[in-house]
Each structure stands twice: as C-alpha cells, then as structure tokens.
C-alpha cells in the first residue's frame with residue numbers, strides 16, 4: 001500500500017468509527033434518556049420495540065445514515081480533489097475503491113443513501129400532505145422495502161466483479 | 165395467581181425498591197401499585213379515575229410512558245420496572261410536577277375565543293373542520309407525549325406535542341376567532357419548527373392521537389397565515 | 392412535627408372554590424365574568440379540571456333542545472325519576488337553565504358536541520326519559536366539557552392550588568364564616584385560607600362501597616365538612632347505584648361504569664340462564680327503565696343465584712354490530728378488552744355499582760345555604776334529584792348550579808369582609824389532619840377502608856333492612872373507634888396513605904349519616920329500598936329526612952314535607968309562574 005492509500009484508509013476508518021459512535025449515542029439516547037423498553041440489554045430492548053416505535057427508530061436511522069453519508073462525502077471531496085494535484089495520486093487512491101472490502105463498504109453506503117433518501121421523501125410527504133399515523137407507518141415500510149430492493153440490486157452490481 | 169417481581173424507582177435512596185406481588189387476571193399496573201401500597205405505605209403515586217380519563221396516573225413502565233390504569237400486566241413477564249415520567253421534575257417516587265407541561269399548554273392560549281364578527285356557527289356532522297378537530301380532541305393531558313419526546317422538557321424550550329396539538333384543534337375550528345394570533349404564537353421559537361419528526365409522541369399517546377401529524381398540519385397553516 | 396406549633400401560613404382570597412369539577416370550574420368562570428376584579432382561588436384535591444367525576448361523564452347532558460321537547464316534560468321526567476322527593480325549585484332551575492348552559496359551553500367555551508348531518512345537536516336516548524334529550528360527544532362528553540372549562544380557567548388566571556385539600560370551614564367568634572383550613576398534599580404543609588365567600592363543590596361521595604364508580608378524591612369531604620360546621624343535610628339515604636359497573640375481579644377497574652347510553656341504544660341484560668329479566672320487572676321500559684329499578688333487578692338476580700359465578704349479570708350490545716359499537720362506545724369497548732371480554736362482539740359481565748349521592752347540603756336555587764357567605768353546588772348539594780337521579784342530569788346539575796354559585800358569589804361578596812377565625816377551630820382542624828402522622832403503633836387505613844366498604848355494601852346497599860342497618864350502625868361505630876388509632880409512618884410530603892387516612896374520616900361521617908337516614912325512612916322510594924317496607928308510601932313519606940349535627944355532636948334527624956310547588960304526585964302541573 002502506498003502512503004497515500006494508508007492515509008485514506010486511516011481517514012475512512014476514523015470516519016466510520018465516528019459514525020458508529022454517533023449512532024450508538026443516538027440509539028442510547030432513544031433507549032435510556034427517553035423511553036422504549038428500559039430493561040434488558042440494548043439488543044433485547046431494540047428487539048422488543050413494537051410497531052408503535054418504528055417511527056422513532058426511523059428517526060434514529062435517519063440521523064445515523066445522514067451523518068454517515070455526510071462524513072463520507074467530506075472524505076470523498078478530498079480524494080476527488082486529489083485529481084487537481086496529480087492524476088497519478090488520484091488513480092493511486094481510487095484503486096482502493098475497486099477492492100473487495102471497499103466494495104462491501106460501498107454497498108453499505110448505498111443502503112444508507114437509499115434509506116436516507118426514501119425516508120427523507122417520506123418526511124417531506126408528511127410535511128406537505130395530510131397523512132394518517134397508520135399510513136405514515138406504512139410509508140416507512142415502503143421506504144425500507146425500496147431501500148432493501150434497490151440496495152440489494154445495486155450490491156449485486158457492485159460486488160459482481162470481486163465475486164466472479 | 166402468579167408472583168411478579170416489581171422494581172420501583174424511589175426518591176428516597178433508602179426506600180425499598182424491589183417487591184414481589186401476587187397478580188391474577190386481569191391486573192393493571194395501577195392494581196400492582198395499589199397492592200404494593202399495602203406492603204409499603206410510603207409509596208407515592210397518583211391516580212384518580214381508573215378509566216383513562218384524568219391522565220394523572222402516567223408513569224414509565226419498562227421505560228415506556230403509559231397510563232398505569234390502562235396497562236395490563238402480562239402474566240409470565242419477567243418483571244416490571246416502574247419509573248416516574250421523564251422530562252418533568254419528580255415530587256416523590258412516581259409523582260412528578262407537571263408544571264412545565266401545563267405552562268407550555270397555557271402558552272398557546274388554549275382557550276376558545278368566540279368570533280366577534282359572525283353569528284355563532286355550528287359544525288354539522290360532515291363539516292370538514294370537525295374531522296380535523298376531532299383527530300386531536302380527546303387529549304387527557306397525561307404527559308406521555310412529553311416524556312416520549314426527545315425535545316420537550318429537555319432545555320429546548322419546545323412547547324411539546326400536547327400543547328401544539330391543542331393549538332391545532334383550535335386553529336382547525338371554524339368557530340374560533342383567534343386563529344391568526346395562535347398561528348403566530350406557535351410559529352415562534354420553541355413552536356412547530358422545533359419538532360424533529362421523531363414521532364415519539366404519536367407512538368406513546370394512550371388515546372391514539374397523532375400529535376406529530378397535528379404539528380405538521382399546524383406548521384403548514386402557520387406558513388400560510390401566521391406571519 | 393412542623394405545621395401545627397409553628398404559625399400557619401395564611402392565604403387570602405375573595406372567593407375560595409373547593410373542588411375543580413364541573414361545578415367548581417363553572418363557578419370560577421362565572422364569578423370572574425360577573426366581576427373580573429375578584430381574586431378567585433381554586434382548591435383542588437386532585438389535578439385541576441382533571442379530578443372528580445364530571446370529567447368521567449361518558450353518557451351526556453340532558454337539556455331541552457330538540458323540536459317537540461319541552462321543559463315541562465324534562466321536569467316531569469326528573470320528578471318521576473326522583474319519585475317526587477325532589478326539591479321542585481331546584482329541579483326546575485336545573486331543567487330551565489340546562490339549555491342555556493349547553494349553549495354557553497358550545498358558543499363561548501368551544502365544546503364540540505355531536506351533531507347530525509343537518510347540523511342539529513345529536514340527542515340520544517337515556518333511561519327514564521320520555522324524549523331523546525341527551526347532548527353528548529361520542530362517549531367522552533365529560534372529557535370534552537372539562538377540558539374546555541379547564542382551558543377557559545387558564546384565561547381568567549385564577550389562583551390554582553392543585554393537590555391541595557380543604558379540611559374544615561372556619562368561623563370567627565361571632566360565627567361569621569371566615570374561610571377554611573387547607574393542606575398542600577405535596578409538601579404536607581397546612582395553611583389557613585381567609586375568604587369572603589366559600590363555595591363547596593367537592594362532588595359528594597359514593598366511594599364508601601365495595602363496588603363503586605367515582606374518582607378517588609370523592610370521599611365526602613365537602614358534605615362532612617358542612618355537617619361538622621352545622622349545616623343541614625337532606626336525603627342522605629339516597630345513594631344511587633348505577634346498573635352497569637364492570638366486573639373485573641380484584642382490579643380497580645371493577646365498578647367503573649359502562650354508560651347509560653348503552654341501554655338507551657338497546658343493550659340487553661340477561662342472567663346466567665339467558666333470561667332477559669327486565670321483561671319480568673318492567674315489561675314496558677325494559678332496560679331503559681330508571682337506574683334504581685334496573686340496578687335492583689340485577690342485584691336481585693345476583694343474590695338469588697342467577698348471576699354469573701363472578702357475581703354479575705350479562706350486558707350485551709353486540710347486536711348493533713362491532714363497527715357501530717366501536718364508533719359510539721369506543722372507550723368502553725377498549726376497556727372491556729383489557730379484561731378479556733369485548734363489548735363490541737359479545738356480552739360483558741356487569742354489576743350494580745355505587746355511583747352518585749343524591750343527598751347533600753340543603754341549598755336554595757342560588758346555591759345559598761343557612762350560613763352567610765357559604766355556597767354549595769354540584770353533587771355536594773341535596774334535593775335536586777330526589778330519590779333517584781336520571782342519567783344525564785348530573786353533569787347538568789354541576790354546570791348549572793356551578794354557574795349560579797359563581798354569580799351568587801359575585802353578588803353577595805360586597806356584603807362580606809375577611810373575618811379572623813377562632814384559633815381553636817384552626818388548631819383542632821389541623822390537629823385532626825396531622826394526627827395519623829403523629830400516632831405511633833397504629834396501622835395504616837387500608838384495612839379499615841375495606842371494612843367500611845364491605846359494611847356499606849352488605850348492609851346499606853341496594854336492599855336494606857332494619858336489622859342490617861342496625862348492624863351497619865354498630866360496625867360503623869366500631870370502625871370510628873378504630874379509625875382514631877390509624878397511624879401512617881410518613882413522610883408527610885406526597886403521601887397517599889396519609890391522605891387516605893383523612894379520607895376515611897369523611898367517609899365514616901357520611902356513611903353514618905346514610906345509615907341513620909336509611910333507618911328512619913320506613914318505606915321504599917327510588918334508590919332507597921327497604922325489604923321490610925317494600926312499598927312506596929306517599930301518605931306518610933312524601934317527606935325529606937333532614938339531618939344536622941346536634942349539640943352533643945350526634946346526628947339529629949327530622950323530617951320535612953316535600954313542597955309540591957309545581958307538580959303534584961299524580962303528574963298534574965300546578966298553576967305556577
């Protein structure tokens with residue numbers, strides 16, 4: 001690995017760590033500072049969350065994916081900007097994007113983008129139109145389903161070269 | 165009858181926290197409290213009506229804000245954790261001081277103001293205004309939404325779901341004469357723009373009201389009219 | 392123990408209103424409207440506007456508003472329902488002003504009542520009425536009324552003492568009313584409140600029965616307070632049982648009311664054998680008969696062994712279809728599902744439940760009592776409903792008379808100053824309240840409260856006999872003795888057990904007056920049924936039983952003929968204004 005690649009991987013790792021920490025904090029806030037089920041381990045509590053809480057969890061997920069996408073975007077601005085310094089360095093870093101671990105990361109990123117987009121559109125819809133609670137929940141299911149379908153399809157495309 | 169382990173968050177750190185009660189079918193959380201009071205007479209909790217009307221028995225059961233009188237105890241559950249509402253100062257044990265909640269409620273000027281200009285109007289069964297009002301009407305001021313909201317009561321000066329829901333029912337009411345003023349009130353700092361779409365309120369309301377939707381609606385109206 | 396020896400805080404106000412139910416809040420609003428400069432204080436044992444029974448009214452509010460209905464017809468129904476024991480002037484005031492109050496609630500306070508597609512008020516049928524005249528908002532009528540009244544009280548900015556209970560009325564050395572002692576139940580601190588006018592609206596008492604409907608606060612404090620202060624009480628034996636209280640084992644849901652509107656809408660009552668027993672008891676009106684008749688019929692089925700194993704009868708409205716039941720009686724259907732039944736799809740077990748006290752303080756139509764400056768309104772007063780209250784007349788009473796009390800308060804306040812209470816009265820009152828905290832070695836009140844409720848249920852309930860009542864008298868005396876040994880360990884702040892100890896005293900006082908009055912009335916009328924005198928006897932008993940505290944501190948009972956000022960017992964309207 002070149003020095004630049006090491007820097008990139010280190011930066012990405014740091015960002016990911018940041019995102020994970022932030023998400024953990026948001027989830028904890030949702031669980032402890034305010035309600036949902038307070039007994040048992042985190043996982044148990046998340047597992048017990050009922051349909052009543054889905055929108056709260058959508059909020060948590062929306063925040064986490066938002067921060068993740070934003071953080072990656074920052075890094076990405078820098079690695080793309082490398083081109084203006086030297087196309088060779090740009091190529092050097094961008095080789096990484098073709099590696100298997102990065103492809104997995106890209107799949108996850110794509111899921112995040114999709115969820116943030118679809119749920120964001122759902123929230124816009126809630127804002128501009130008269131939508132009942134049950135419909136709002138159903139729309140969330142739709143957003144999640146769309147994310148799953150589109151994300152899986154894209155993942156197939158992204159992962160195909162390394163799997164094959 | 166089955167034995168049930170109950171843990172209660174007490175104000176006095178010396179006071180007993182862990183209990184076991186024998187419960188039969190049907191048992192509400194309120195019944196558990198009434199039974200425990202006989203074991204420990206110093207236990208403080210509040211209730212009045214027993215039928216989900218007064219909204220004074222609200223506590224957190226396993227973290228979730230609910231009406232004690234309207235929450236059945238599931239036999240075979242591995243125990244209950246009872247805590248006072250979050251986001252409000254605790255008076256003692258499970259009793260909280262609801263002043264912040266009612267101050268917020270008061271600040272949307274929740275009283276109906278008859279229109280000065282027109283003959284009193286009636287809203288027939290199919291009046292569109294009625295449906296909008298009724299969607300938010302049965303609020304019992306229990307404060308579950310306040311606790312379930314990450315912003316209300318947490319230093320954000322957010323009026324909270326219940327007060328804004330009340331403002332919505334008034335703004336929706338064709339008979340009310342203070343619509344513009346109220347829409348201005350709720351578009352100030354701490355009003356409708358503070359809501360973060362968390363929907364904790366709508367998930368918690370024991371009356372099935374969707375305060376988040378009321379806030380969205382109120383926000384739409386206040387863009388059109390208030391400022 | 393602080394509170395008694397240290398000087399008590401003193402609060403001052405023009406109008407002190409005890410209770411924040413329909414009567415209390417209407418009083419505050421009308422007093423403020425009559426004179427905005429008045430300082431008004433609301434003392435409320437529970438949450439302001441969220442305690443008491445007005446909020447729990449599901450069924451609705453009787454008022455003459457429909458085309459073809461008349462005040463005379465409502466009045467006649469009220470007296471027929473009350474078996475002519477009513478104070479006719481009070482009943483007339485109720486009937487006459489109810490429509491105006493509905494109008495005010497809607498147009499001034501913004502209540503949203505159900506209306507038809509053409510915009511008329513949707514009036515629903517209720518038991519014992521010759522015309523559909525019950526205004527409602529689905530099955531949440533009281534919630535709507537109280538929420539809107541409470542919002543208006545924010546507007547007038549009255550001083551609200553939430554979770555404060557009134558203890559005793561206070562007088563100066565010449566017997567002038569000077570205010571009351573109050574107790575902040577959150578801090579446990581007692582105080583003296585000086586007031587020019589005091590309005591008692593604590594919502595009466597029907598909680599001293601094993602199966603009972605009212606809210607926790609309603610322990611007869613107001614009535615007991617007035618009795619101790621020497622006021623006359625009437626019709627204390629008249630305690631209404633609602634026919635359809637939920638049966639839910641040991642849960643506190645037992646006794647909560649499934650509303651009258653169910654029977655109005657055609658709900659049927661059957662015993663365990665499937666027999667529709669109202670066909671036997673009142674073939675004409677069936678389940679829509681008055682509450683006293685239906686409640687006693689159910690009770691008889693249960694005690695004669697035709698009830699369900701859990702001690703109830705079956706109420707069934709599922710023939711309306713689940714969707715319709717859900718729409719009209721949603722809250723109640725949800726409640727029954729909690730206990731494993733479902734009103735929307737099948738029968739539910741019910742039992743008569745203690746519900747409403749017709750008896751109370753003697754007042755006139757302006758809510759004035761024999762004590763200058765003291766007004767009583769709502770369920771604490773007696774006479775309006777006679778021997779049995781019609782469903783839908785209760786919330787009408789509390790709002791109509793609450794409003795009148797507010798106006799009267801504003802009208803008489805000019806003639807009243809602030810008077811210094813006699814220190815001994817203050818000391819005795821506060822001492823009584825703190826006593827359970829100070830005692831050592833005694834038990835908390837719970838077991839005694841249970842025994843009181845059992846005694847009243849068994850011996851002074853739906854069917855009474857001389858022997859039973861004598862037993863009740865004895866048991867109450869014993870309970871009174873034991874209650875003077877009740878002890879609560881503390882702390883004094885926010886301590887419900889201590890509050891219950893104070894409640895018990897009021898409940899015992901009122902229970903005793905019910906038993907004594909029931910012993911005197913040797914006939915059966917309305918809610919009062921004597922198995923040893925099963926007939927109504929207009930000849931000798933068209934009389935109200937009046938009780939007051941005698942010199943020796945014991946109840947003194949007299950009877951007073953009912954004045955038929957407007958309607959004779961046969962149903963003939965008398966020449967009147």
Ligand SMILES: Cc1cc2nc3c(=O)[nH]c(=O)nc-3n(C[C@H](O)[C@H](O)[C@H](O)COP(=O)(O)OP(=O)(O)OC[C@H]3O[C@@H](n4cnc5c(N)ncnc54)[C@H](O)[C@@H]3O)c2cc1C
Nearest residue numbers: 410411412414436443444445450557594769770783785786
């Ligand atoms: C379950 C139920 C259903 C009912 N349904 C109907 C119906 O459908 N139609 C109808 O017409 N009537 C109905 N009623 C009857 C009706 O509710 C009462 O007649 C009426 O509401 C009484 O009003 P109030 O203002 O006198 O007292 P309440 O509304 O009961 O208020 C009493 C107030 O006094 C306060 N208080 C008590 N003690 C003290 C104290 N020591 N110090 C300070 N404050 C005190 C309480 O906190 C409360 O605020 C129903 C009653 C019940 C219980």
Ligand code: FES
Nearest residue numbers: 213214219221233
């Ligand atoms: S006791 Fe009134 S809502 Fe629970």
